[in-house]
Amino acid sequence: MPYFFGIGLHVIVAICFAVHAVRSRQGLYWLFILFAFPMLGSVVYLFAIYLPSLRQSRGARAATQAITQFVDPNRAVREARAQFDRAPTVQHRMRLGEALLAAGNASEALEHYQAAANGPFANDPALLLGLGRAQFAMGNYTATDATLASLFAANPQARNQGEPALLYARTLAALGAPGTRAAFEQALTCANDVAPRCLFADWLAAQPDPADRERADTLYAEIVQDAKHWPRHAREHNREWLQRAQSGLATASTRR
Template structure:
């Protein structure tokens, strides 16, 4: 057992030593780690490793997810306070995003509208936010016209998954014929099955059942290659595709 304990301490010190070299930390840490394997590893963990871990992207995402579960209104409160203290466009956009996440789409749209005014009239993130919030608020005309403005300023955004699907959905709600080609463009840039399912629903409403069935079948065929996490996050669309095929 003593040899096992000693070996474990050295392995931990070796792990932190490799970490120090990869991060470009002072070589002094190597001396500390291998001169005092147990104590050195503890000190390195507290001083270097733990702060880096807390600031990593994964840790930040996990922290935001946990905060959302424990206190779902926290981000809205923090964003509101930040905007009240300093009414910058960035803080207004943060507030708009928090409002949108809380379901207040119309209020979020108004904030995004003010963000996308004046010197930020061509800002892609503000225009995208305005389009999304407008669509969710039922203002499909504003959503479509906002994205047409964005596409004019930045043509590459037409090929982005989020903007292309918002545009297609808005056109569909407005009853415009261009919705079909817009959905086809959205499918090309999509990273999931939502675009295919929404296009299939639109086709069904127009009586184009055979084309809708083909899309539903594609979603189900694609799902056979999804890993567990992908199946979990796309469960809603897989269920919709399965329901769309029942009785047909």
């Protein structure tokens, strides 16, 4: 009886790995290996394909980053600073600026981005985007607008990229400038997460036109509804925006 149970268990494990092999577009020879060699094929697939794919998944990377941030929150800044001290190149300065921004130290990040922008890489799109992000974090929206203008002039395609498009919309909103609505609409067309929808809804909810507030409620409701179908990593990635959408809907219900 245990012998037959072992055979059944092998088949179940092999089928699970076979499904993974097909979905992840592994070579068809893996199907032969899985079913031609009892247990051995599954063990080989486990260590050769399945476990490495888990480490490379978005959810695993997010979990690893979260754990690292909790255990050693200053690690990224420390490593970037050490690398910059050893070789103070523009690339290393930019990496340090990015780490400082992520750690909430926008003031020092801005210093590094400004220093990098004074050299031959002044029109580098990644540098200009980082500089704009640091300026926005410091509340200097006029400077952010000027930096984004330089970015779009140097790289017109940036207007159709999620992060710079959203940063531009948020900058115009902070300035109360004309074109904010169009900028948010543009950000929605190239978004890869729900942040533009939520931030646009926040802006619409603050407008005096009832039609704008109704659309804000619709956007909030879409986020909450979509969240019911998100995988775990998507819920973690968009947790802030989901909470803001739920809060927005709660506020809207009190207005009625």
